[in-house]
Amino acid sequence: xxxxxxxxxxxxxxxxxxxxxxxxxxxxxxxxxxxxxxxxxxxxxxxxxxxxxxxxxxxxxxxxxxxxxxxxxxxxxxxxxxxxxxxxxxxxxxxxxxxxxxxxxxxxxxxxxxxxxxxxxxxxxxxxxxxxxxxxxxxxxxxxxxxxxxxxxxxxxxxxxxxxxxxxxxxxxxxxxxxxxxxxxxxxxxxxxxxxxxxxxxxxxxxxxxxxxxxxxxxxxxxxxxxxxxxxxxxxxxxxxxxxxxxxxxxxxxxxxxxxxxxxxxxxxxxxxxxxxxxxxxxxxxxxxxxxxxxxxxxxxxxxxxxxxxxxxxxx
Amino acid sequence: xxxxxxxxxxxxxxxxxxxxxxxxxxxxxxxxxxxxxxxxxxxxxxxxxxxxxxxxxxxxxxxxxxxxxxxxxxxxxxxxxxxxxxxxxxxxxxxxxxxxxxxxxxxxxxxxxxxxxxxxxxxxxxxxxxxxxxxxxxxxxxxxxxxxxxxxxxxxxxxxxxxxxxxxxxxxx
Numbered sequence: 001x002x003x004x005x006x007x008x009x010x011x012x013x014x015x016x017x018x019x020x021x022x023x024x025x026x027x028x029x030x031x032x033x034x035x036x037x038x039x040x041x042x043x044x045x046x047x048x049x050x051x052x053x054x055x056x057x058x059x060x061x062x063x064x065x066x067x068x069x070x071x072x073x074x075x076x077x078x079x080x081x082x083x084x085x086x087x088x089x090x091x092x093x094x095x096x097x098x099x100x101x102x103x104x105x106x107x108x109x110x111x112x113x114x115x116x117x118x119x120x121x122x123x124x125x126x127x128x129x130x131x132x133x134x135x136x137x138x139x140x141x142x143x144x145x146x147x148x149x150x151x152x153x154x155x156x157x158x159x160x161x162x163x164x165x166x167x168x169x170x171x172x173x174x175x176x177x178x179x180x181x182x183x184x185x186x187x188x189x190x191x192x193x194x195x196x197x198x199x200x201x202x203x204x205x206x207x208x209x210x211x212x213x214x215x216x217x218x219x220x221x222x223x224x225x226x227x228x229x230x231x232x233x234x235x236x237x238x239x240x241x242x243x244x245x246x247x248x249x250x251x252x253x254x255x256x257x258x259x260x261x262x263x264x265x266x267x268x269x270x271x272x273x274x275x276x277x278x279x280x281x282x283x284x285x286x287x288x289x290x291x292x293x294x295x296x297x298x299x300x301x302x303x304x305x306x307x308x309x310x311x312x313x314x315x316x
Numbered sequence: 317x318x319x320x321x322x323x324x325x326x327x328x329x330x331x332x333x334x335x336x337x338x339x340x341x342x343x344x345x346x347x348x349x350x351x352x353x354x355x356x357x358x359x360x361x362x363x364x365x366x367x368x369x370x371x372x373x374x375x376x377x378x379x380x381x382x383x384x385x386x387x388x389x390x391x392x393x394x395x396x397x398x399x400x401x402x403x404x405x406x407x408x409x410x411x412x413x414x415x416x417x418x419x420x421x422x423x424x425x426x427x428x429x430x431x432x433x434x435x436x437x438x439x440x441x442x443x444x445x446x447x448x449x450x451x452x453x454x455x456x457x458x459x460x461x462x463x464x465x466x467x468x469x470x471x472x473x474x475x476x477x478x479x480x481x482x483x484x485x486x487x488x489x
Binding site: 021022023024073077078080081082083146165167168169170182183184186187188190191193194196197198200201204 | 363364365366367368403405406407408409410411412416469470483484485486488489
């Protein structure tokens with residue numbers, strides 16, 4: 001009897017835990033392109049005749065103490081709110097060391113190395129579900145100095161700004177830039193956290209907003225205009241989306257014979273089994289639906305973080 | 317006998333006067349508390365404090381200046397929870413209230429009644445700024461007094477989160 005009671009309690013606990021915890025997004029603070037460009041932390045390369053500039057975060061981290069102060073202050077204040085952030089510098093170092101380890105890894109039995117496709121290599125970047133992009137400029141008027149500070153919370157998948165805080169601090173004759181920067185972070189972090197909280201509240205009320213994309217392999221003999229019982233495959237997928245999204249909320253941004261793009265797709269935070277769900281978990285349902293008769297379309301599911309999934313029709 | 321009667325009369329008069337004065341004080345205090353509940357105060361930012369704190373000036377109303385000064389702390393905490401403030405000079409940025417739901421005060425009435433009781437828990441999260449003297453102004457029949465106070469907003473937020481009154485950033489994850 002005692003054993004039954006204990007097992008029952010553990011089961012109940014498990015069920016309540018799986019219902020209680022949605023997938024937590026990761027956040028990371030990065031300097032904006034504008035800041036990197038203004039301060040000379042850019043890399044330039046030739047992309048088939050076009051000069052392309054991209055931010056050099058590594059150089060910025062190694063040479064600019066102010067950025068460390070700002071990132072560390074924001075990280076500190078967010079951790080204090082129970083939401084520790086990924087640290088850009090540590091993420092870049094981990095990437096480098098993991099890459100070196102992967103290159104050296106060999107199977108004990110066969111001596112074989114780790115397999116890595118070009119897409120795997122491309123995905124090896126410092127990433128987070130929400131990027132906190134910061135910019136600051138030091139304004140000088142005669143001997144007076146002030147700081148204009150901008151914090152933007154950007155969803156990595158929907159490209160939407162989900163939180164923000166900005167403003168210019170009080171001008172000062174004597175305070176040094178790091179002091180003004182710390183003051184700016186202190187002044188803005190509460191509003192930023194409040195905006196983020198509003199975003200999370202909306203997510204809990206209306207579901208997670210994700211992007212779902214449908215594409216097809218070149219050698220697939222059908223397309224999104226292929227008809228099944230008088231309905232085009234694209235419309236069938238739209239119907240499935242309507243039936244499975246939270247309150248049927250999604251927008252069809254693009255629909256051609258080769259691809260479909262669904263934006264503002266609101267998915268439930270938990271799936272039918274009560275487990276925390278994300279874009280990949282949601283798209284798995286669609287993938288399975290398409291694999292089954294009458295469609296019987298083999299497909300490949302590719303994910304990107306919590307908020308983006310792509311189904312490629314026609315094979316794995 | 318006459319002396320005893322005189323003494324008794326004097327004592328009665330003193331007692332009555334004392335009762336009237338204290339009753340008037342209680343009434344004024346009650347009125348000040350009602351003003352807080354009705355959000356009859358003004359709150360403005362006076363500077364960026366240390367991390368985790370907010371330095372604000374609170375303007376409270378009362379027929380007695382001392383009551384308005386004492387009510388300032390309660391009004392400041394009330395303001396940080398329910399009202400927030402707009403930006404101003406000294407690099408102040410506008411701040412949203414800790415409670416995102418305007419109806420929270422009514423929904424959790426019992427909690428806030430105890431929290432804002434005289435000498436209640438709110439006192440833990442506020443202190444008057446030592447170098448700032450109150451600024452009383454006579455407005456009609458009452459005083460409007462501005463007092464600079466420091467609210468330990470981070471501790472206040474954590475306490476309200478722990479009590480389940482407001483949601484924390486990580487709640488639900």
